[in-house]
Amino acid sequence: MTGRKPPPARRIADALVEECGRTYAEEAGIRLKDTPQPLYQLLVLSLLLSARIRASVAVAAARALFGHGMRTPRTMVDATWQQRVDALGEGHYRRYDERTATQLGEGAQLVLDTWRGDLRRLREEADGDRDRLMEGLRRVPGIGPAGADIFVREVQSLWPETGPWLGAKALQGAERLGLPTSPGKLAQAARGHDDARFAAALVRAALDKDIVDAVTEAARAG
Structure with a gap:
């Protein structure tokens, strides 16, 4: 009216x-707390959500990856490229599955090499500066401005210096x-x-x- x-x-x-x-972390089954595994899972989810694909599909793909044991940078790296592709396909994340499978492997290796698998080290590097944190996130293959935005948006209640x-x-x-x-x-x-x-x-x-x-x-x- x-x-x-x-x-x-x-x-x-x-x-x-x-x-x-x-x-979206809750929807993907991530129990977000300030420990390495859920923070890494949020990074994976942020990468998936940043693609031009329905959010529900990105969440389903994240659940599939985690369900197949790819919950940490080490287990993501240890999985084969085909295993990552298959898990993404199980979540119907098919349009970008091959490229994303490569990015997930490369990104996990970078997290291991740069922050020893622990994104809290990135937080320490940023030292309360949200722009520095987002710049660090964008070093991860597949995480562009949109992915960094999503990660910060979801983590802000846990890392209050990033918000609102x-x-x-x-x-x-x-x-x-x-x-x-x-x-x-x-x-x-x-x-x-x-x-x-x-x-x-x-x-x-x-x-x-x-x-x-x-x-x-x-x-x-x-």
Whole structure:
């Protein structure tokens, strides 16, 4: 109905988190904590999500890789290229499977050689500087600006010096929902919500018009 007053930003934010406030790491079965294995798994997921492919397919591919034991840089390197291709195919990640299988192997070797398999060493190198952290992430084959953005967006609740961080896709979601896109006003609307979950929910809104409609209606009803 035209002319209806939009719900307050705070109500929209609350409805958004209620509707889809789950990180992509959670969806991929990653129990994110400050230890090497889940941090590496988040790096793998960030690489997969950064391709021009549906997020659900990227998540399924990550689950398949982890399900086949490729949960650490060492096990990723020790797997054959064909094993990586097959796992990606099992998750229906077929458009980029061969190139991605190569990048996963090369990236895992770089993580082993550069940070001894522990991305907390990259965090130490960055010393609280988010730009330096993202620059370090982009050294990993297959991790470009989009992949670094995803990693920081998902890790910010664990590494608070990286946040609050939304990125371009989350801001697109905010715009679609009628939320403010200035960081200060958006942070005020989201006050009390986990930064990573709120950012992921905004990304989901950017990718799915049905989520925008459901959140808007829930906010009006609330």
